Every structure is written in C-alpha cells, then in structure tokens.
Amino acid sequence: MTRDPKSLIRIARENGDDHGAEPLDLGQRVRELRKEKDWTLEQAAKQAGLARSTLSKIENGQMSPTYDALRKLAVGLQITIPQLFTPPRADKVNGRMAVTRSGEGNHHATTTYEHDLLAETLTRKKMLPYRARVRARSMEEFDGWVRHDGEEFLYVLTGVVRLYTEFYEPIEMRRGDSAYYDATMGHNVVSVSEDDATILWVTSLG
Numbered sequence: 001m002t003r004d005p006k007s008l009i010r011i012a013r014e015n016g017d018d019h020g021a022e023p024l025d026l027g028q029r030v031r032e033l034r035k036e037k038d039w040t041l042e043q044a045a046k047q048a049g050l051a052r053s054t055l056s057k058i059e060n061g062q063m064s065p066t067y068d069a070l071r072k073l074a075v076g077l078q079i080t081i082p083q084l085f086t087p088p089r090a091d092k093v094n095g096r097m098a099v100t101r102s103g104e105g106n107h108h109a110t111t112t113y114e115h116d117l118l119a120e121t122l123t124r125k126k127m128l129p130y131r132a133r134v135r136a137r138s139m140e141e142f143d144g145w146v147r148h149d150g151e152e153f154l155y156v157l158t159g160v161v162r163l164y165t166e167f168y169e170p171i172e173m174r175r176g177d178s179a180y181y182d183a184t185m186g187h188n189v190v191s192v193s194e195d196d197a198t199i200l201w202v203t204s205l206g
Contacts, residue, residue, distance in 0.1 A: 026084065033077050041056055100120070112141050113135060132199050134189055154200070156174060156197065164187065165181065
C-alpha cells in the first residue's frame with residue numbers, strides 16, 4: 001500500500017522513463033554547428049581563422065582545442081563559447097495533453113489520504129498533479145513529517161484543512177485557498193471539517 005505522497009513522487013519518477021543527459025561530444029557539436037550554416041570545412045576554417053586540418057582534427061576528436069582556438073571557433077560560427085558546450089535542444093512534440101474525467105485517476109489509498117493521480121497517460125512529466133481526499137483528523141495519525149524533493153502547490157477544493165509545516169505555525173485553509181511551499185520542509189494536512197476535505201496537489205518532479 002502506498003503510505004504517503006513521497007511514495008507517489010517516487011512512483012512517478014520511476015515510471016517517468018527519464019534518461020540522464022548524454023556527455024557532450026565537442027567535435028560532433030562543432031560539426032553540427034558548421035552544417036547548420038551549410039559550410040564546408042574550408043569555409044568554416046576560413047571564418048574561424050583556423051587551418052582546415054586543425055578544424056578537421058577538432059571535429060574528429062583528434063585534437064583538444066586550446067582556449068584561443070575555441071574563441072576563434074565561437075567567433076567564426078557567430079555564437080558564444082558556452083554555446084559550443086551546450087547540446088542542442090532535442091526535438092519534441094508540442095501540444096501534449098491528457099484529460100482526466102471526474103471520478104477517474106489512478107487511485108492510491110492510505111490511512112491518512114486517498115490519492116487520485118491525474119494525467120497518468122503522460123510520461124516524463126515535470127509536474128505530478130493529484131487530487132486527495134484528506135481522511136486524517138490529527139497529526140498523531142501520521143508517522144512523522146512528509147518530506148520529498150521539489151516544490152509543491154496545494155489548493156483546497158472542498159471542506160476545511162489545516163496545513164502543518166515544520167517551520168511555520170499551522171494554517172487553516174478553506175475552499176479556494178492555496179499554498180506554495182518547499183516540499184523538503186516537513187508538511188502534513190488534516191481535515192478539520194465534518195466531512196473529509198478534498199484538495200488538489202501539484203508537485204514538481206524536475
């Protein structure tokens with residue numbers, strides 16, 4: 001059974017299919033920048049004030065360029081030196097969207113909350129949105145503070161809750177109230193209304 005929001009964050013990250021950044025190949029990067037301008041080796045070497053053989057060796061990884069050579073390359077390619085070491089942004093499809101109807105969502109029940117994970121069909125999300133029914137009525141029902149990486153946004157949908165945080169006084173929040181906080185700070189939410197309160201939580205994953 002999933003015990004707390006921290007577990008949901010871990011599950012989301014494990015299912016995110018996110019890959020670590022590939023190490024940058026400077027020679028390949030220089031070649032890509034040259035080809036973007038549709039320049040031959042001779043043209044690029046002339047623009048940079050380098051010998052054709054020098055540029056060829058840099059592109060093929062046979063030579064580590066000096067700072068002076070890097071400066072000339074940047075000037076010749078009309079970019080800054082940091083851009084030489086910045087990989088191009090990967091092509092991506094814009095316009096991704098996921099719709100979760102009322103009553104839908106991946107359900108996870110715990111002793112203190114009932115979570116419905118939203119936008120489950122999207123992979124590699126930067127945010128984890130979920131709707132929660134707050135069952136807890138006191139701090140004693142929690143096994144210590146909930147803490148996890150990232151930042152978090154809380155919005156009260158129904159009822160009245162009390163937001164407890166490690167470094168601030170408890171805050172009573174009603175429908176329409178919201179809070180944005182550092183999720184590495186201990187935090188818990190309890191319902192203080194007669195019925196279970198419902199809230200929307202959005203947690204950063206990046």
